[in-house]
Amino acid sequence: MNVCTPGTMVQIDGAYFEQHCYSSTGATFDGDQWVTVEVEVRGDSIIKHLIDGETVLQYEKPVLDEMGPDYQRLYSEVHGARLVQGHIALQAESHPTDFRKVEILVLEDE
Structure with missing residues (x-):
């Protein structure tokens, strides 16, 4: 599992990661098998990717990249370059993937 951030940047270990993709520490899975993938998003603070309950990727503070082609259009007078909502x-990208069940849950504030 990776995070790719075209037109945006995220902080990893306290510094903004400016390359296009960052790879997780998670294992790869060959053949036909189901794994449980969770993505926990706490607003524009902590974002975690978990595979079978194990955190394999964590980053924070997503922002628009000032050099990105959509920066001016997406920049917010209220939030600036911070990404506080989205899709x-x-x-x-590289292999066929099947999704058995997709759920979106609202998390309680911590």
């Missing part, structure tokens, strides 16, 4: 997308 959810599921994507597989």
Whole structure:
């Protein structure tokens, strides 16, 4: 599992990661098998990716990249470059992927 951030940047270990994709520490899974993937999003603070309950990727503070082509259009007078809302997308770039069940849950504040 990776995070790819075209037109945006995220903080990893306290510094903004400026490359297009960042790879997780999670294992790869060959063949036909089901795994449980969770993405926990706490606003524009902590974002975690979990596979079978194990955190494999964590980042925070997503922002628009000032050099991105949509920066001016998406910049908010209220939130600035901070990304505080958006869309959810599921994507597989290199291999076919099947989704058995997709759920969206509202989390309680911590």
